[in-house]
Amino acid sequence: MKITFLGTSSGLPTKERNVSGIALRFDQSSDWMLFDCGEATQHQLLYTSYSLPKLSHIFITHLHGDHCFGLFGLLATRSLNNAQEPITIIGPVGIRKLLETTFEITQTHFRFEIDITEIDPQNTHFKIPQASIEAIPLEHSVSSYAFVIQKKPKPGKFKVELAKAKGIPSGPIYGKLKRGEKVTLPSGEILDGKDFIEDPIPGRKIIIAGDNKNPELLLPYLKNCNLLIHEANYTEKVKALVRDDFFHSTARDVAIVAQKSRIPNLILTHFSARFSLEYSRARKYSIDDVLQEALAEYSGNCFLAKDLETYLLNAQGELSIKERK
Template sequence: MPLRVTFLGTSGAIPTTERNPSGIFVAREGDELLFDAGEGTQRQMMRFGTGFSVSQVFVTHLHGDHVLGLPGLLQTMDFNEREAPIAIHTPHGTRRQLKGLVNALDNRPSFPVRINEIGDGDVAYRADEYEVRAFETDHDTRSVGYALVEDDRKGRFDRERAEELGVPVGPKFSKLHEGDPVELEDGTVVEPEQVVGDPRPGRTIVYTGDTRPTGATIEAADEPDLLIHDATFAEDRAERAAQTAHSTASQAAEIANRAGATRLALIHLSSRYAGSTGDHLEQARAVFDGEACVPDDGDTIEIPYPDSDD
């Protein structure tokens, strides 16, 4: 089942000619989710071919580089005669401000827009086979990060063992795989655990938004397949990172290590690094044991299952 991340915007507060403000698009088997929407997000969605069928928007905080793209995006959806509702999730205490932004210039979308306040530990969105959870971050305003966590999958079905036990090929295989025992013609009962392996983990994507390095991210992440972490500054501006409630690349890498992440994507890069991101990558790789990258706008990452032969 495909799980794809498209980086719509990887810049810090000030956009550059190469990087748009924050925006992360996630597609999972027909579900399309948007995390933050800096100015120009709708153009990035057109540019990189994601389309506008987003059903859920997850806002980390209400700084302009994370939300100023919402009015234009919703207006474009309206012009395209959208009828499907959309939900926007935002930190506790920010609903009124976000509603004002959505209705800027007296714009009233013709489709339903639901604004949902969430906080640390809340399940912002529950879907079939996965959920999106909010977790606490450490920024200079009300803020959260988000973890997309898939449910465990069924264990592998051992067809050879089932046949050895006398289970006929057919519906009884499916019944066992669903967790129900079956009775054979001779009265023998075969239990699911005799032919089905242990549950297999799903995939996890964690997006911090803007934050200082914090243990809350480690707790929320718990061995994510992809950690998308604030890396606004390189180590030459570590003091500035602390003052402005951001992280450096090496700090993000340390969090990734402690969380047991497989991959780390460094985003929200300050415009002062517009000419080069080599220091970010070098500093992260010196700390992080997994695969680190500094994605450009438009880059995509496919997230395989941990048992990637599936």
Template structure:
């Protein structure tokens, strides 16, 4: 699981930051890519990466401001010409379907695949399968806006091969059954419970990706114990009144949230064009005074989301 930033700027494109778009690369987990917001020229940004539009099967929109959606019609159109014939689901606030369908209709764009829409009006679970769960909560912005929490389900523990050998359980297809925790009967008549040979389960990872927002209790619910929190940082230390007036957050507010909710890593994006070069680094430095593991991300940054270490049985972490 990796996060790749395709655009980290706020409002309008700049020389060094495009507007918002974030890719969650799940190539090992489900051979797909999920996008969170699709600002103007996102498909141009993708051309400078190894991402394949045909791998994108879910798009999560936080809100309908232009710097988060103006790249969507072009990306959807290009996906048709780049081998993307599988269905795609778009999640977002009420109105996202009308925006997409109107854009495609007026431009007489025909897609080679089906789009499913899930328009959101309230908090709740928006997607779940055997590997992931995605929930959405309303944030506090000028228009209806959501943040998303992606929770990976726990991985089964590793099969203890040394213990299997010690108990003289021969290798073969039976190992796969035991890896699944099944009870199996061996050729010698012994009945073996696979659960007895599995190590501790590996907790799944949690990524929270917030849209534009003032500070709100729902942000804390989305961020709680996340391995990675992606949070806007439109304003800097000392600008909390401005941030509130414009329905945004400061870097310090984001850092305080990360600390309060026991986040492992804070990634600041949606950076105003006012903050370039050393000024962007100052945003990071200010936030690190509150929450050390903070990073102001740049376009094309790739962040691996690591598993947390699990203490072996019989030890304490």
């Protein structure tokens, strides 16, 4: 599974960080999915190998501009790229009106079908060929969701040794047993294929969360989760300086939940523009403050996302950074 951060800044873009966008591609798949689409997400994609015609699904966590203002241009460009394949867009209630109004007023026409689905309490489960995706409500100033992405389990391995021990010659009988069918041997013994297949291997599970002031809401979903991607807008120190109507998480808030749930991998993103990449006299806060605050609470693998950085989550659920730009 390949995950590329297209934008990692909250609210406004900086020279180092664009606003929110995450690309996700499953192994052996040419299609890919986008999670959030802040302004200029399409510009960021120009520096990657993800092509717009191959974009099959867009999931929007919430309808604040830094998470969706890039949709209009990106979809229009996809059409100019001669894409014919339909695209599915899933997001909070209001996304249909937002898109249809914009495209009507701007007279934007598409060569492909756009299927818009709004998330509501009766409509939170979505299926794609490789995985099931569930939207979990979060706590923010507008409806905001986390997406739990659970890959399909792989069928268990065939117990060759057991088959050999039973004296079954390799050949068509193996094939039937592998498919879980019942087989009658010449001796009259009946074998059940199910006894010859190991338990299915659970698919990888990751959570990509939108803006959220209460990461504890994710605890019930973090069991057996390989990776959590969550905003860490501020550190505790910066939070103390900002307004009271704080609808975001600090690095500490997220790290505590990550530790509690014992998830092995955490990527923090969506950083306030206050955090520069380096300390300087002009900018008091460094992005390293965010990492230090998280590491004080969380003992797993913790990463701070950077724009155009790609992570790989292998079949064993191990996370590594693929390329830096």
